[in-house]
Amino acid sequence: GLPEEEFPPLPKFEDAKIVTIRQKDLRDGLRKTSYAISTDETRYVLNGVLFSFKDNKLTLVATDGRRLAMLDIELEFPRSHEADIIVPTKAVTELQRLLTDDGEVKVSMGSGQIAFDLNKTLLVSKLIEGNYPNYKQVIPSEAKERVTLERETFLNSLRRVSLLASDKSNSIKLNFSKNNIEITANTPEVGEAKESLAVAYKGRDFSIAFNPEFLMAPLRNLAEDEVFLDLIDEMSPGVLKIQTPFLYVLMPMRISS
Structure with a gap:
């Protein structure tokens, strides 16, 4: 030295x-x-x-x-x-x-x-x-719907489904219905990946799309077993929360109908 x-x-x-x-x-x-x-x-x-x-x-x-x-x-x-x-x-x-x-x-x-x-x-x-x-x-003031998710289970599903997210759209779609979330991704010419998870959700049926990598990043870095996803509608940011003072705001992606 x-x-x-x-x-x-x-x-x-x-x-x-x-x-x-x-x-x-x-x-x-x-x-x-x-x-x-x-x-x-x-x-x-x-x-x-x-x-x-x-x-x-x-x-x-x-x-x-x-x-x-x-x-x-x-x-x-x-x-x-x-x-x-x-x-x-x-x-x-x-x-x-x-x-x-x-x-x-x-x-x-x-x-x-x-x-x-x-x-x-x-x-x-x-x-x-x-x-x-x-x-x-950029932090939404209040949510209309809250989904309670088991972090590891949700992360593992996203990981598997995101393998089929096309490079072009690079999005993953979440379809919410009563106590259920369906995660889908598709690539033209290759096919579609789809998984369903039982979750605590009592709100209305609707769909929202996110960049899979951006949705997985906080889930990988949190240690909590349970996470909450607060949503307003298809076009508004989703907010991921835990029991302690933390939040993650994620802009949605357009869903091609």
Whole structure:
């Protein structure tokens, strides 16, 4: 390694705002949100996770414009530490590698940069400059229908059926009827895949289509046995929820009749 005097000096964090978070909470929060980060470099403010410190909670948000993942972590910090900062993808990935289920991480926010102190390791990153879009406006206010799903069973069905989703349409259709969901995908010239699942659902019959990969991503990263899918209609975003403060908003795809 380099002799100590040749190391580049660590950035000085003058008047840094410091917040302490349980490593397990942050690790869990990033796992449940970071897959929705945008990889489109022209929308650089979306190339990271928003850390919003407000009202004694940290809200983590990631979106690529077609879907949005959001999670709250209860925290205590002074009002003067309230801030919205965007942590870039590279730092988020590295942080997820470093975080464990034990101990705490000390987060220091300085001007244009952030440091995560994990006892033996210090991760320092520049922040993404710019304003994160108003993510609250894409969250539907209330649902008309709620489906209760067994996460693993639903994920496994989606996995199997999505194998026949054509590259062109890349969509999977969910048909809801009383206590039943039928999942279908088809590729012209190849055929159709169809599976039915018994679910807790008492609403009206209707169909909605989603990008299968986008629907499976949160299901893979959640650990809960039970998930709720809140729906309004065929053209409105679906919202996936669990018992704790997390939600995932997914834009539907057009159904070709």
